[in-house]
Amino acid sequence: MLLKDIRDYQILFLSLFLILGIGTRDWTLKPEIIGTAIATCIITQSLFSFIQTNKKNITFPPLTNIRSSLITSLGLSLLLRAEDWKTMTLAAFLAIASKFVFQIGEKHFFNPANFGIISALVLTPDAWVSPGQWGEEWWYGLLFIGTGGMVLQKIGRWDTTAAFLSAYSLIEAMRNLWLGWTWDVYLHRLMSGSLLLFALFMVTDPRSIPNARIGRIIWAVCIAILTFILRNYFYLSTAVFWALFILAPLTILIDQVCLAPRFIWSKKTFQTTLTEV
Structure with missing residues (x-):
């Protein structure tokens, strides 16, 4: 049932942001690019889930796949820009595939949308990220x-x-x-909608970040420091995404040092004791 899982709210809010960006910020987003991201994420998630669950002889509820892939596809649509639909297809495929390829102990350590963004930036000539796309209007931040x-x-x-x-x-x-x-220079550097979206919806992915609270705090501070260095000394406008990508494997080490239970989505929602991949 919809809106019974917190990810339903994530999907609702990210969809709202996408509509808001197109309607109020004059984004030149092509509908076919958004559709490509959504379709590719859903198909890739379903394919990998089918292969993996068949090996384990278990069945996951279908909404599990749809929720997870929709969140990733909406994140890509909000942050990644591409001229060619093939670029978005590659980004979406690699984003979902990273969850199944780069995992230890059934936990993936790369944020899917972030992995797709970095992959597209590195592997294609027409992908870019626009950190200032939200402008500096205060009500976006609220x-x-x-x-x-x-x-x-x-x-x-x-x-x-x-x-x-x-x-x-x-x-x-x-x-x-x-x-x-x-101080207006300082506020200008912090008043970024993309930075807030990253901080609220990407760096907090419970399935890929450290399990223990102290581990999460240490990890987040490390990302902040690396973001600062990359932005101010290497002049990368995409510094925050690179920082998360580079430090993602650190999650595995932190989990070994700071022991804590792994995050599990609500069992009541799926009426199962199985965890999502």
């Missing part, structure tokens, strides 16, 4: 924080967002003071 906060409260991963944003904001503030810049 909308992202309100909806993202609702999701994080349900899944209990607000600490990751708080650690990332606090660490990154503090480092940027120290740099701003050191250079003697005015």
